[in-house]
Amino acid sequence: YVLTQPPSLSVAPGQTAKITCGGNNIETKNVHWYQQRPGQAPALVVYDETDRPSGVPERFSGSIAGNTATLTISRVEVGDEADYYCQVWHNSSPHPGVFGTGTKVTVL
Amino acid sequence: VSLVQSGAEVVKPGASVKVSCKASGYIFSEFYLNWVRQAPGQGLEWIGWINPRSGGRYLIPTLQDRATLTRDTSINTAYIELTNVTSGDTASYYCARSGKGGLLETWFDPWGQGTLVTVSS
Numbered sequence: 443y444v445l446t447q448p449p450s451l452s453v454a455p456g457q458t459a460k461i462t463c464g465g466n467n468i469e470t471k472n473v474h475w476y477q478q479r480p481g482q483a484p485a486l487v488v489y490d491e492t493d494r495p496s497g498v499p500e501r502f503s504g505s506i507a508g509n510t511a512t513l514t515i516s517r518v519e520v521g522d523e524a525d526y527y528c529q530v531w532h533n534s535s536p537h538p539g540v541f542g543t544g545t546k547v548t549v550l
Numbered sequence: 551v552s553l554v555q556s557g558a559e560v561v562k563p564g565a566s567v568k569v570s571c572k573a574s575g576y577i578f579s580e581f582y583l584n585w586v587r588q589a590p591g592q593g594l595e596w597i598g599w600i601n602p603r604s605g606g607r608y609l610i611p612t613l614q615d616r617a618t619l620t621r622d623t624s625i626n627t628a629y630i631e632l633t634n635v636t637s638g639d640t641a642s643y644y645c646a647r648s649g650k651g652g653l654l655e656t657w658f659d660p661w662g663q664g665t666l667v668t669v670s671s
Binding site: 527541 | 584586593594595596599608610611644646649654655656657658659660661662663664
């Protein structure tokens with residue numbers, strides 16, 4: 443099972459970044475998103491498509507429609523520069539824990 | 551709630567390495583632990599899970615012959631051991647707790663800080 447993300451995305455401070463994650467029948471799965479800043483471990487920013495852990499700013503939001511899940515970062519800040527990964531479980535696979543290919547967000 | 555991993559390792563090809571992941575702030579036996587690796591400059595790869603309560607475990611097929619997942623419930627610590635390592639095993643290894651107690655198919659939170667394993671002669 444493959445989750446496809448755009449390799450990179452550039453956005454100016456204060457603008458909106460939309461990171462997509464495409465997969466077959468992804469709308470039937472629970473989608474989670476992680477932020478990985480340079481040199482750090484990944485951290486959860488959205489779970490179950492739309493929910494945010496405590497401490498994650500409201501600027502981070504998730505949605506899903508058709509075969510695509512989207513992480514939206516509103517009012518982008520310099521500190522949002524990071525790699526972002528989507529993740530699902532796909533039980534009928536020998537690799538049931540599946541991560542997307544990752545998107546590097548650069549804040550101009 | 552936190553996961554603290556052991557320090558970086560440099561190992562020779564063909565040798566073995568064991569990475570630990572110590573949990574605190576929650577009941578260790580109630581949450582699955584997952585292992586994820588990341589080769590230098592590459593993306594995340596999920597490689598397996600262990601159920602601390604039962605000891606049940608799973609590894610991806612390419613690691614089933616060379617890796618072992620264990621846990622010690624007396625010290626709230628999980629381990630991954632790799633044997634007969636090659637340069638292809640050079641990566642950061644992360645442990646990550648499943649987000650819901652008793653359930654495997656959830657999100658991962660929190661994560662350990664990662665352990666860099668470098669295979670070099």
